[in-house]
Amino acid sequence: MTVRRDLHQLSIHADARAMIERAREEGIETVWDRLAAQEPQCGYCSLGLSCRNCSMGPCRIDPFGEGPQKGVCGADADTIVARNLDRTIAAGASAHSDHGRDILEVFAWTAEGKTTGYELRDPDKLHALATEHDIALDGRPDKDIARDLASALMEDFGSRKDHVSFAERAPEKRAALWKKVGIMPRGIDRENVEMLHRTHMGVDNDYVNILLHGLRTSLSDGWGGSMIATELSDVMFGTPKPNMSQVNLGVLKKESVNIALHGHNPLLSDVIVQAAEDPELVALAKQKGADGINLVGLCCTGNELQMRKGIPMAGNHLMQELVLITGALDAMVVDYQCIMPAIVDVAKCFHTVVISTADKAKFPGASHISFDPRRGIEIGKEIVRKGIEAYENRNPDRVRIPGEPVKMMAGFSVEAILGALGGTPAPLVDAIAKGSIRGAVAVVGCNNPKVPQDYGHVTLTQRLIENDILVLVTGCAAVANGKAGQMVPEGAKLAGQGLGAVCQALSIPPVLHMGSCVDNARILVLAAALAKHLGVDIDQLPLAGAAPEWYSEKAVSIGAYVVASGIYTVLGVQPPIFGSKNVVGLLAGGLDDVVGASFAVEPDPEKAAVLIRRHIEEKRKALGLPFIEPSSIHPPGHAQAAE
């Protein structure tokens, strides 16, 4: 029999706890129940010591040294752990990069006039990207320029180049280092395929060599597939600008047709936003008794919509089942990534229709409407119509929407940040030099049911901002901090005096929403801009990364490319590498001598904050900037913002 944990151990948020409680009352199974049913989870797998790469196995290495120390083929713990981690990186990098390719393909079709519902909405960005790729503008039509750009970026996926094009955005010293170490990403598909090759039985058995290729594969994501996804999404859907939005389950409206957009790719969600404004569909919703159509976001597709259009955000990863349990959601429209198969079962307890749309991501039990971007707007309307029809089946007595929404600001693209600073990183660099801002940290990544939902994100972020460290957020972290009230300009009062004053002067929050998980590429671009401005490499800057509640393979790829780009990164959930002391030694220290940065693992966000502050002060000292010895305990007085 499994023991049910107290609700406060599951989530720091009242809206989540209310819905988990309802699930318990009504016998609806959620992610926390399924985690409990899996415990204790496999110790070999948790340490990375099991291998099923071939059918001489599966094999496992005894971590206590008494049982087998080699697989049937002779692979030892170092090889097996490194191979497993690298396949995880490849899966994450592939997910991001395949998303990037989907965007690129639709971008190319749009340039050829073959789509409905898509435009080239940011010509300035199109022109800037074209110039970066030596594509002539010469007063040519935007569609011709876009066609040439699409063709240039498609080359980045193949094997005809010796570096992906956006790697040229890295500071010269960084790019030279990648070449010297042999980790310059050549082609996006190439690195991922080579990874699967290298980790086949009897290919790469040198854990150092395997892990270095892991870094190269991750760089093909960060400076390749993800960056392409972000940049072309900006051209097609608009480069984000700061806007005020809302967050939590309170964004659902009792009187409206509620449609949640869940997944990652803005190709689908953008046309649905257009379809939901169609006067005929709005009239149909009213005819059915609703006051209109209310779109809400979930996970990263929600981030994409919130960044560009201010669409309210219903929640992050662990909210995807709970939003259904409100009984107020009429349709959940999904594309791909981070969508639990379980949502179909939870939806069956209510009237909600789950609509899958990507032919590469089908969900048994969901209605599938195959999304073809060439008929984007027509299909978007068909999906919205289905949501309106489902509204008719809603039982008002089953509706429970917990609480009121919280305000949050989104839309901090690099262009928007530099724009707010007057078009140059100089004011930010000056603030860092003076010490009013001590550094910047990217707090990114997922929820994981092994961590009380959002506790890691909110606590770490709070400790950083109160110590005058600017926090940049993406993915599920952004939703967590938004719910906690840290992402409005008034959040300046939660920050230390230095950062607080800067935020007040610019009317910005101390925690800046930079987008979805592919948008971590924006953070790389910002870091490169700061480094270039100062004439240094990224690893010399007072920066750090953190993924306090990560769960996904994509997060592993992100962590790897952030470190390979020179940024120290702290993970809050233990990765499955502790079966090899050598692998741990390399990732948690040895890499400092290779790429100038490494990983740390620290589950306690209070301690993670101290590690990060210490790191930032060391970097400041090395640059000759004023130093403050970080205290080993957090400063008192700042209550936890979330409830």
Ligand code: BF8
């Ligand atoms: O790409 S942060 S749980 S939703 S993997 Fe997924 Fe993690 Fe959320 Fe977005 Ni990113």
Ligand code: SF4
């Ligand atoms: Fe076992 Fe080696 Fe096959 Fe892995 S590759 S399953 S360790 S024999």
